[in-house]
Amino acid sequence: MNKFRIGLIGLGGMAQEHIRWMKAENVYEFVAVSDVNGDAMARVGDQLGIEDGKRYANYKGLIEDPDVDAVVSVTPNNVHADIMSACLHAGKPFLAEKPFTRIFEEAVPLLELYEKHPVPVMIGFTYRYTPAFRYAREIVRSGKLGTVRHFSHQYLQGFGVPHQQVPYMWRYNKAVTGTGALGDLGSHMIDMARFLFGEFEELTAQLQTIVPERRDPVTGAMAKIEVDDFASFQARMTGDVMGVFQTSRNAFGSGNQHEVTIYGDLGTVHAGTLDPDHIVWIREEEGGQLARALVEVPAHCKVTQYADFAAVLRGTPADGAPGFMDGYRNQEVLDAVVRASESKSAVRLRAD
Numbered sequence: 107m108n109k110f111r112i113g114l115i116g117l118g119g120m121a122q123e124h125i126r127w128m129k130a131e132n133v134y135e136f137v138a139v140s141d142v143n144g145d146a147m148a149r150v151g152d153q154l155g156i157e158d159g160k161r162y163a164n165y166k167g168l169i170e171d172p173d174v175d176a177v178v179s180v181t182p183n184n185v186h187a188d189i190m191s192a193c194l195h196a197g198k199p200f201l202a203e204k205p206f207t208r209i210f211e212e213a214v215p216l217l218e219l220y221e222k223h224p225v226p227v228m229i230g231f232t233y234r235y236t237p238a239f240r241y242a243r244e245i246v247r248s249g250k251l252g253t254v255r256h257f258s259h260q261y262l263q264g265f266g267v268p269h270q271q272v273p274y275m276w277r278y279n280k281a282v283t284g285t286g287a288l289g290d291l292g293s294h295m296i297d298m299a300r301f302l303f304g305e306f307e308e309l310t311a312q313l314q315t316i317v318p319e320r321r322d323p324v325t326g327a328m329a330k331i332e333v334d335d336f337a338s339f340q341a342r343m344t345g346d347v348m349g350v351f352q353t354s355r356n357a358f359g360s361g362n363q364h365e366v367t368i369y370g371d372l373g374t375v376h377a378g379t380l381d382p383d384h385i386v387w388i389r390e391e392e393g394g395q396l397a398r399a400l401v402e403v404p405a406h407c408k409v410t411q412y413a414d415f416a417a418v419l420r421g422t423p424a425d426g427a428p429g430f431m432d433g434y435r436n437q438e439v440l441d442a443v444v445r446a447s448e449s450k451s452a453v454r455l456r457a458d
Contacts (some may be wrong), residue, residue, distance in 0.1 A: 206433035210441035251370025266355035286333030304344030
């Protein structure tokens with residue numbers, strides 16, 4: 107079987123996860139790498155056996171390389187739009203990390219370009235491949251919960267709690283990220299809500315910066331934080347399904363706690379990352395007794411992101427694979443959350 111020849115852009119810590127995921131599929135071959143950090147490029151280039159001529163200081167050279175079948179981009183937010191634009195201009199399939207872009211204004215010309223020059227695309231909403239979430243989606247779509255009325259959704263991390271004195275870094279730099287916890291963690295919640303329930307129709311929101319400054323390890327001075335590290339919003343989804351969301355980097359004791367509880371007329375389901383192979387299902391038994399069961403996720407819900415990316419590259423994308431429009435719609439909702447928080451009013455979204 108011929109392997110897909112991959113050019114990898116962005117060789118920081120998360121790149122190692124993507125490398126591991128791709129190697130596990132045995133359908134990818136690494137042929138080129140790119141990073142502005144020469145040390146990272148040398149280290150990862152050596153790790154993957156990439157020849158010197160395929161180590162690009164400028165990502166455009168990698169994208170235009172005829173030996174690269176598809177691009178995987180694992181970079182900070184401020185270059186997402188430029189890399190995707192270059193891929194679209196070159197007709198090169200790609201997988202790009204979330205959030206889709208830094209701000210919504212960068213997403214609009216990308217959509218225009220994609221409509222003119224479509225290529226196979228996947229956006230890195232990795233939690234669509236958490237088995238518990240996939241099973242929850244299956245249950246919702248089966249009607250076994252009856253009419254779904256509302257849900258609660260949270261993504262909590264203790265990464266930034268004050269006493270740990272986490273230093274200033276690019277994730278706290280508004281010029282690089284656009285938003286803070288909202289774009290980093292909240293984009294995953296937004297995508298999961300769309301994956302489970304459909305489109306956002308209206309929302310209200312509140313963004314907050316809990317830790318107002320952090321020490322810059324380069325200068326030693328305290329740097330002002332201009333992005334949120336807590337975000338909450340509530341939304342009306344397709345079919346008048348109501349959702350309540352919160353995300354924080356200051357949730358003491360939380361490692362990577364992404365979870366949703368779904369309330370239907372005939373039952374409740376809870377799914378999350380802390381136990382990705384099980385869901386909690388509450389339903390009524392004969393005689394009116396409530397039963398709370400820990401249910402194992404079936405094997406068919408255990409699908410990997412890079413197996414799906416291979417299907418995208420073959421032209422046979424699976425149902426639920428996060429494509430270009432999922433990234434665009436996600437950025438549209440992120441923008442609405444920011445506007446709702448700034449205006450302290452409800453924002454209506456277009457639901458196609």
